[in-house]
Amino acid sequence: MYDSDPIQEQDLFSSDTDDCEALLSDDEASSSTSEVDDFVLVSSPPKLPPAMSSTMSFMKKVYKEEVGNLADDFKLLTVGIHAIMLQSGFVCFDPDSGNKIDGFRLPNNWDNKYSSTRYLCYTVPELLDLGFIAVERVVFRFQNSEDCVNIHGSLSDKESVEHHLILNLNRFVIPLDLAFVNCDMIEARIKIHGSSSDQYPENEIFEFHKLVNDALVYPLLIDLHERAGLVLPPCFMRLPVEIKFEIVELLDGVDIARLACVCSELRNLTSDDDLWKRKFIKDFRIFQPIVVPPLMGCWKKFYASTWKVSIHLSGFSRNLLRRS
Amino acid sequence: MSKLGQAKRIIFLKTADGQLFEVDEPVAMEFEIVKSFFDENEDAADDTVVPLPNVSAEPLAGIIEFCKAHVEFRANGAAGKDEVKKFNAEYIKEKSNEQLKELILAANYLNIKEMLDFLTETIANRLKNKSVEYVRAFFGIENDFTPQEEEAVRKEYEWAFEGVDED
Numbered sequence: 001m002y003d004s005d006p007i008q009e010q011d012l013f014s015s016d017t018d019d020c021e022a023l024l025s026d027d028e029a030s031s032s033t034s035e036v037d038d039f040v041l042v043s044s045p046p047k048l049p050p051a052m053s054s055t056m057s058f059m060k061k062v063y064k065e066e067v068g069n070l071a072d073d074f075k076l077l078t079v080g081i082h083a084i085m086l087q088s089g090f091v092c093f094d095p096d097s098g099n100k101i102d103g104f105r106l107p108n109n110w111d112n113k114y115s116s117t118r119y120l121c122y123t124v125p126e127l128l129d130l131g132f133i134a135v136e137r138v139v140f141r142f143q144n145s146e147d148c149v150n151i152h153g154s155l156s157d158k159e160s161v162e163h164h165l166i167l168n169l170n171r172f173v174i175p176l177d178l179a180f181v182n183c184d185m186i187e188a189r190i191k192i193h194g195s196s197s198d199q200y201p202e203n204e205i206f207e208f209h210k211l212v213n214d215a216l217v218y219p220l221l222i223d224l225h226e227r228a229g230l231v232l233p234p235c236f237m238r239l240p241v242e243i244k245f246e247i248v249e250l251l252d253g254v255d256i257a258r259l260a261c262v263c264s265e266l267r268n269l270t271s272d273d274d275l276w277k278r279k280f281i282k283d284f285r286i287f288q289p290i291v292v293p294p295l296m297g298c299w300k301k302f303y304a305s306t307w308k309v310s311i312h313l314s315g316f317s318r319n320l321l322r323r324s
Numbered sequence: 325m326s327k328l329g330q331a332k333r334i335i336f337l338k339t340a341d342g343q344l345f346e347v348d349e350p351v352a353m354e355f356e357i358v359k360s361f362f363d364e365n366e367d368a369a370d371d372t373v374v375p376l377p378n379v380s381a382e383p384l385a386g387i388i389e390f391c392k393a394h395v396e397f398r399a400n401g402a403a404g405k406d407e408v409k410k411f412n413a414e415y416i417k418e419k420s421n422e423q424l425k426e427l428i429l430a431a432n433y434l435n436i437k438e439m440l441d442f443l444t445e446t447i448a449n450r451l452k453n454k455s456v457e458y459v460r461a462f463f464g465i466e467n468d469f470t471p472q473e474e475e476a477v478r479k480e481y482e483w484a485f486e487g488v489d490e491d
Contacts, residue, residue, distance in 0.1 A: 304483050
């Protein structure tokens with residue numbers, strides 16, 4: 001009864017579903033006819049994509065503590081990063097006293113410095129509980145230029161890898177302000193413009209959240225855990241071995257080879273000779289009629305030597321040889 | 325349309341962090357773990373709360389969003405069409421690697437085949453043409469090789485280290 005023609009569907013529902021329409025707002029009824037049958041939403045549709053809503057409410061709490069204190073755009077952006085750090089399990093602390101900053105606040109003396117560079121220190125609660133002042137920490141250095149904030153984050157010692165991120169103030173300040181500080185303005189905007197997703201600052205907040213997490217928060221969390229000898233946060237390696245196999249099966253030989261150098265488990269996972277046989281057949285199918293298949297147990301080497309031959313051919317002919 | 329008059333059954337799911345989700349039955353039944361819970365407890369009351377001790381609220385919300393859309397696609401006969409690809413691409417675009425990891429762990433625990441296939445493919449795509457260091461950092465994998473072992477394994481696979489995307 002579900003025909004692919006949308007007009008027919010509309011007709012079907014308008015004549016047939018009176019008792020159900022009451023459950024739906026006009027918006028839903030027109031945008032997604034299929035919901036009418038079996039899949040009516042339990043409650044009114046969330047204003048946010050669901051995965052993001054807990055993040056949004058957390059960030060809002062953090063902003064609430066700093067409200068009235070948000071002197072400038074730079075600070076507004078910094079509080080956003082601070083919120084994402086806290087949400088990921090970091091705690092902010094005062095490097096001089098070694099004390100944790102309570103609640104969601106930034107340290108009091110944070111923006112007293114008359115300099116364009118400011119610092120924040122974070123660690124994880126497990127380390128702070130040990131009670132050392134010289135606790136392993138992550139230091140953020142914020143540099144404010146005209147329309148950008150440049151954030152450098154690294155462990156406190158000099159040799160450690162520095163991660164950085166440049167954020168454009170013009171892009172993120174207004175969405176952050178609308179979402180977390182002048183929230184009543186956004187409600188007014190929604191009333192005027194309806195619920196089109198363009199009117200939501202959340203889309204930019206997503207982007208902000210993702211940029212900060214991928215460029216700073218997760219790499220630093222990993223660095224800090226490694227340095228302090230703590231168990232790493234939940235990760236890829238916790239997946240069951242079948243799933244890792246499935247992922248490996250989807251990769252080309254060259255990616256599998258790099259994966260083998262990541263850690264011992266992946267090295268073992270990728271050393272299966274049958275895997276390399278399958279990859280040879282997939283990646284170098286055209287060579288098959290002209291090569292003598294190697295003995296069992298030698299497919300990995302055979303793949304490597306065929307790769308080397310193929311890489312010496314021009315890019316053009318290599319692309320022809322490899323099934324893309 | 326015979327089902328229309330019937331009340332829709334809602335399944336209650338409780339996450340590890342104590343949040344209660346109300347999910348439409350066809351969506352919840354996408355989760356093998358929930359389905360087998362009700363298969364094994366046939367006389368479970370309608371308001372039974374299914375505990376999900378290995379899943380927290382954020383990935384579960386993402387999974388419900390995905391399954392709900394896919395249940396609808398199937399009902400519409402849109403499975404396998406461009407509409408689905410477009411939804412999947414949009415869905416994954418806004419997920420960080422960390423969220424992706426959380427999703428795949430949760431989808432694996434809940435045992436949702438379709439979503440798991442999609443996520444493994446996404447992870448494979450994100451691993452393509454990346455350096456060893458990138459893979460370690462972004463998937464939180466500890467380098468447990470001794471320097472000698474690492475040298476040996478890199479030598480074995482040295483043919484693969486040309487033109488790696490460093491970011």
